[in-house]
Amino acid sequence: MGLIIILIVGALVGWLAGMIMKSGGGIIFDIIIGIVGALIAGFLFGGGASIINAPLNLTSILFSLLGAIILLAIVKLIRRAT
Numbered sequence: 001m002g003l004i005i006i007l008i009v010g011a012l013v014g015w016l017a018g019m020i021m022k023s024g025g026g027i028i029f030d031i032i033i034g035i036v037g038a039l040i041a042g043f044l045f046g047g048g049a050s051i052i053n054a055p056l057n058l059t060s061i062l063f064s065l066l067g068a069i070i071l072l073a074i075v076k077l078i079r080r081a082t
Helices: 002-021 027-045 058-081
Strands: none
Touching: 002 027, 002 058, 027 058
16 A cells, blocks of 8 residues: 555656656656655655655655656756757
């Protein structure tokens, strides 16, 4: 059950980050961006700050959103450079 919640919250976080950064992608892309963004947030802000550890905590969702936005910004920089 926890994995399903992480996937749903990750998709939501990825979708929100995509809307903020105006990046086009499908549901799989949004899930990947959300979950990897959560891992980045956990790395940058401490282990308890990502949806991997506490998927239904507002603070962890906001930190994961910030991590996903950072990831999308890096992806845009790489795409622009190539």
